[in-house]
Amino acid sequence: xxxxxxxxxxxxxxxxxxxxxxxxxxxxxxxxxxxxxxxxxxxxxxxxxxxxxxxxxxxxxxxxxxxxxxxxxxxxxxxxxxxxxxxxxxxxxxxxxxxxxxxxxxxxxxxxxxxxxxxxxxxxxxxxxxxxxxxxxxxxxxxxxxxxxxxxxxxxxxxxxxxxxxxxxxxxxxxxxxxxxxxxxxxxxxxxxx
Amino acid sequence: xxxxxxxxxxxxxxxxxxxxxxxxxxxxxxxxxxxxxxxxxxxxxxxxxxxxxxxxxxxxxxxxxxxxxxxxxxxxxxxxxxxxxxxxxxxxxxxxxxxxxxxxxxxxxxxxxxxxxxxxxxxxxxxxxxxxxxxxxxxxxxxxxxxxxxxxxxxxx
Ligand SMILES: Nc1nc2c(ncn2[C@@H]2O[C@H](COP(=O)(O)OP(=O)(O)O)[C@@H](O)[C@H]2O)c(=O)[nH]1
Ligand SMILES: [Mg+2]
Numbered sequence: 192x193x194x195x196x197x198x199x200x201x202x203x204x205x206x207x208x209x210x211x212x213x214x215x216x217x218x219x220x221x222x223x224x225x226x227x228x229x230x231x232x233x234x235x236x237x238x239x240x241x242x243x244x245x246x247x248x249x250x251x252x253x254x255x256x257x258x259x260x261x262x263x264x265x266x267x268x269x270x271x272x273x274x275x276x277x278x279x280x281x282x283x284x285x286x287x288x289x290x291x292x293x294x295x296x297x298x299x300x301x302x303x304x305x306x307x308x309x310x311x312x313x314x315x316x317x318x319x320x321x322x323x324x325x326x327x328x329x330x331x332x333x334x335x336x337x338x339x340x341x342x343x344x345x346x347x348x349x350x351x352x353x354x355x356x357x358x359x360x361x362x363x364x365x366x367x368x369x370x371x372x373x374x375x376x377x378x379x380x381x382x383x384x385x
Numbered sequence: 386x387x388x389x390x391x392x393x394x395x396x397x398x399x400x401x402x403x404x405x406x407x408x409x410x411x412x413x414x415x416x417x418x419x420x421x422x423x424x425x426x427x428x429x430x431x432x433x434x435x436x437x438x439x440x441x442x443x444x445x446x447x448x449x450x451x452x453x454x455x456x457x458x459x460x461x462x463x464x465x466x467x468x469x470x471x472x473x474x475x476x477x478x479x480x481x482x483x484x485x486x487x488x489x490x491x492x493x494x495x496x497x498x499x500x501x502x503x504x505x506x507x508x509x510x511x512x513x514x515x516x517x518x519x520x521x522x523x524x525x526x527x528x529x530x531x532x533x534x535x536x537x538x539x540x541x542x
Binding site for chain 1: 391426440444447450531537538540
């Protein structure tokens, strides 16, 4: 939930990266972390298992700059992708202001994408949100791999509304900031409505 | 539609800080802070030094959310307080409505004292927070009402 503090002149918003296991959510955050000046970001916290799978969430606060004299700070979260971590996924969606769905472009991950997107809609509903009305971006990740579905087909299958669609290679950083910008823009535009 | 934003005005902020300052004194704590259940920091008071309060806020909220999930699985609504005691530094968290009151303390204090003092201010904090959340929204003075696409684009230069 957006939090506007007039005393410290800060606004805080929460963005969640969602998607199937190993689609590249943590990699998105790692790239943002590495490409951002230290004074603009906090620590990247990863609650991971020994096998490096995200267990609970990754978290990173990011300061984007000033709008109308207010510091804008985005709290970026990722969710664990594995089916059995559904309880923690639900919790992380609480108070969300915007969602990025990271799709894995590889053919063999298509079912996992569909399942995860369905799970996102269900879990949002359970928290009283409607994906159709939430700031939302679809990222098609891993565009560098050989066995991928054409972007247009993938988008046709996964698009839910008029959301921006961004092609990305998170491991090299391509498309990562475009994705963040597309979702941040919608979140800030929501504030205009009050 | 995300939730309506919470707006904290200057006067309210200073009132909250004053309550936290007193709690910190009364409980001999290092740091006292108030966090939204979603993990966003509302106000802090104390010896912050290089303590990463933003991360602590987010992890405390995750901690409360996870133990709350466990509570529901065993048929409880939530666990109203959580504490973690270390060799030197400890943390006590109380759930107050949609807020978390977090007290970081060391050997100068004790869990019993921190619990007692936290409980004593929780009603007052709950009432103040109620007022903040339920305040009538006056959008006409929102600094974002007139936000332009250029303003937003400028963030990503
Ligand atoms: N080739 C390629 N690999 C990627 C890309 N994005 C992420 N990866 C790799 O995919 C694996 C899983 O990524 P991770 O971010 O941990 O997935 P998460 O489960 O969604 O957090 C890692 O080995 C990444 O290096 C990409 O765009 N292209
Ligand atoms: Mg991960």
